Amino acid sequence: MVETLYNKDTHTILKRYNTVIKTYADGSQKIKSSTYSNFKGHSRKGTLGGTVSDEEWQRLNYKNLYNSKSNLIDLIYHNSMLSEWEYFVTLTFDPNEVDSLNYNEVSTALAKWTDNMKHQNPDMAYVLVPELHESGRIHWHGVFKNVPYWNLEKARSAKTGRLIKKNGVQIYNLTNYKYGHTEVSEIQNQEAVSVYCSKYMTKDMIDLAYKKRYWSSRNLKRPTKEYALFDESTLKFYIDSGKVTYQNDKSVFIESDFDIAKKLFNVIE
DSSP: OOEEEEETTTTEEEEEEEEEEEEOTTSOEEEEEEEEEEEESOOHHHHHTSOOOHHHHHHHHHHHHHHHHHHHHHHHHHHHHHSOOOEEEEEOOOTTTSOTTOHHHHHHHHHHHHHHHHHHSTTOEEEEEEEEOTTSOEEEEEEEEOOTTOOEEEOBOTTTOOBOEETTEEOEEETTOOSSOEEEEEOSOHHHHHHHHHTTOOGGGGGGTTSOSOEEOTTOOOOEEEEEOOOHHHHHHHHHTTOEEEEEOTTTSSTTHHHHHHHHHHHHO
8 A cells, every 4th residue: 555645735646655566467576665755646846846966966867767777677578478579689870871979860760660660560569779889879779579571681791601690699680671780689588688688778878868768669568566655564574475576775776876876887787
């Protein structure tokens, strides 16, 4: 259960909670609990109370990036249980075709391509993550399934003509894509690929403020979320039931959260 409060200033209903329970397609659950309360139903403006310091702004950016990583992993993992992902894909942009330094231009081209592919493959599902390369150019990595009308050719070395493989897995080129170079491989591990995709979501992406941190097709499902206000004994009882994987969040986003979050992302990268 959550505690319901009424905010007289904003005339909104607030729900106080310290625990989020996610349920996945196979019935498994993950529980995330904090030592402090969160609220559903109030704005970030109300939370910050007006002026925002640079440190607070950076802290929020790191926290949002952390949440985006978690949501990305959940989305890919949950949908792999409904039907397996088929391909891991890397898409690049030839500067002669698209200004790959410009997020807006790259996004426009990518949207046109995904719309075209969706028209040809009506059940196509995907999740794509932008990667900000050291050169400043933007690449995309992601997972796809239900693409029977893709044209895949085995990749070969331009010098030797030999087939290109990575870790023993054949690499393909996608001839349906005209904006630049592609690399496509068949997914070997459904669970691992969700975490692998999230590694591209680094602290460099904070520079893409107000941009989408990942793209996903509308036909994907998300794990259900329940919000609760648990005391220690209730939390322990729920965990001891054996149904959930527990994640203690008490040290991540409290007093020294900015430094901890930076350290966290350095480790993840």
